Amino acid sequence: MxxxxxxxxxxxxxxxxxxxxxxxxxxxxxxxxxxxxxxxxxxxxxxxxxxxxxxxxxxxxxxxxxxxxxxxxxxxxxxxxxxxxxxxxxxxxxxxxxxxxxxxxxxxxxxxxxxxxxxxxxxxxxxxxxxxxxxxxxxxxxxxxxxxxxxxxxxxxxxxxxxxxxxxxxxxxxxxxxxxxxxxxxxxxxxxxxxxxxxxxxxxxxxxxxxxxxxxxxxxxxxxxxxxxxxxxxxxxxxxxxxxxxxxxxxxxxxxxxxxxxxxxxxxxxxxxxxxxxxxxxxxxxxxxxxxxxxxxxxxxxLGLMAPKKGLLFYEDHAAYLFAKSLIKVSPLFVLDSFLYHCSGSEGDVLLDLKRYPSTMTDFSFLAVFDGDCRERLAKDLQGFENFVFLPSSLSPEELIISYLRREELTHLASHIGKSVEDVAMAKEICAGLDHHDYFVEMAKSLALSYDDLFTKLCDLWIGDEENFGSVARFFAELDRSIK
The missing domain is CATH 3.40.50.300 (P-loop containing nucleotide triphosphate hydrolases)
Structure with a gap:
């Protein structure tokens, strides 16, 4: 039948x-x-x-x-x-x-x-x-x-x-x-x-x-x-x-x-x-x-044609928002204006919103976007839910990019950011040892860039690295699975 x-x-x-x-x-x-x-x-x-x-x-x-x-x-x-x-x-x-x-x-x-x-x-x-x-x-x-x-x-x-x-x-x-x-x-x-x-x-x-x-x-x-x-x-x-x-x-x-x-x-x-x-x-x-x-x-x-909204993405903080947007920019299935975005405020608030919003609606999804460091910690809380996705890796977005900066060549970083090698090297020295929440705030000040511009460029660089293609593809597959 x-x-x-x-x-x-x-x-x-x-x-x-x-x-x-x-x-x-x-x-x-x-x-x-x-x-x-x-x-x-x-x-x-x-x-x-x-x-x-x-x-x-x-x-x-x-x-x-x-x-x-x-x-x-x-x-x-x-x-x-x-x-x-x-x-x-x-x-x-x-x-x-x-x-x-x-x-x-x-x-x-x-x-x-x-x-x-x-x-x-x-x-x-x-x-x-x-x-x-x-x-x-x-x-x-x-x-x-x-x-x-x-x-x-x-x-x-x-x-x-x-x-x-x-x-x-x-x-x-x-x-x-x-x-x-x-x-x-x-x-x-x-x-x-x-x-x-x-x-x-x-x-x-x-x-x-x-x-x-x-x-x-x-x-x-x-x-x-x-x-x-x-x-x-x-x-x-x-x-x-x-x-x-x-x-x-x-x-x-x-x-x-x-x-x-x-x-x-x-x-x-x-x-x-x-x-x-x-x-x-x-x-x-x-x-x-x-x-x-x-x-x-x-x-x-x-043409007067806007992207139909696939759903609402709610996330922990601004870094998660910028990382998610950089990922969606290169998605084969979605574009930035496919979604509405909402900052829940914390990992616990994202979980509360996941429980608060309906899991399914016709042609529209409410989707929780968790940082990668929540995977194991939230495994029990997420049982019974399908409308969630984790950002790549097992780290928070800031920790992931900091780890990436430690092994990336200064010349490549400087070229991508649009600053001199000396300026980038000095900015990294100034930020050494800072908490990951403060790291890119201070780096942006040192480089005379906005936080959004700097962090987005670094997220784009990580996403474009062929060593990370597998992690990016898994995120897309997870996002596609979660969209109703």
Missing amino acids: INLRQAKMNDHWRTAFKRDYSLVVKDMVFSEGEIFGNASLKLKPGVNAIVGKNGVGKSSFIRAIYNSLMCDSSNRKKFSNLLDKSKIELDLTISGEDFSLNLVPFEDNEIEQDILCLLFDPCSLIPEIQNLFNQQDNFNELLEALSSVPLSEDELKLASFITNTEYSSIEIINIEDEYDSFPMLPFFTVDREGVKYDSRNMGLGELSLLYYFWIIDYIRKSKSNCLLIIEEPESFLPPLIQNRLCDVLAMTLATEGTACLISTHSEHILRKIPRSHIHIMCRILQQTKFFNAASHFERMDV
Whole structure:
């Protein structure tokens, strides 16, 4: 039986960003076009989202990629009215083997690799197919000549989940080779508590979602390496349904290993996609550029897109706050504005807040961040809780960085801090023997820096040291596990 519980959907999201994919599109490089010119884009495994202002070229980009990879089994024909004449070089991996494809979107491309490219673009697709059905004079005679297939119990359950509608039954007729633009089209007949209607007279939102169900089912039954391209899936849909559509996408990514490229303006669509998988499309000096949102998240503000809040992090003191923020800055899954932050005041207060706040809320977590020196001491107190994480090592953040400074070369420290070797050496001498709570306060005074600036730079240096990569990765895994 299909499991549509929210907890299971959350598991699918986690799996989607951890699993191996048989098809990975890694790099796109455009050439010769007036719009895309020499634009290049590095993609992540699984799902990648493209965001940008209206008119920047997202639709042209989506259609160029689809035209390049479209095959006989794709769900619609090529677009004939591309605005740009770019050529595209794709670097991809299929079942562990690397390939490079040189493609021309406005010509037929012979692709030896088994790639099934599908396009779901409801804003243009759904009105077009509904008009086709309504304008054909002999349409009823066509339907009578074709066989309909009723959905199974599990299929009906999934379709009802996506549409937020209780159907008594749904039947699908797959119409093949009848329309020039579509090799195949699904025609839906539904029964809702005795009221029957079909694709010709249902709302655009409902028809869009049923088509989405059909294309997901098509992927599930295919044995090919699938790339699903989605353009503005939020069209016609309220926020609740956008969330469900995304959850079904996560299920498809996690269970089928489908690669997905999606363009959207919707925060509801983007809220569960890591910033590292979001790419901002811009026009700068008449050239198309792509910026990864993980390292250029300020550009999201221009679009009015803010990071959805994953939760509230509460911590012991300011040093823990600065160390946690330095870690989150390099996280593959989160950015700084993914969270709200609260200083509890002490180790005991963090524990009290852990007990005070609810352990789970829908799409929002209350997460205790303990210093590393609490691991053994709090083991018994934390039994029964899952929403907590320890900062790396078995030391407090200040003690950890002090220990690191003792073995790090002065020239490297001085270069990173932006001070002379002599100044850094003198600052270390002044702070020798101080309590770890006072150490960086005095060092900052000696170096004429703010405490926040100095400690953040030193945390960044520790995090970037390859000897610490294992500890950093374990922190990310622990943080990901703790987020509900």
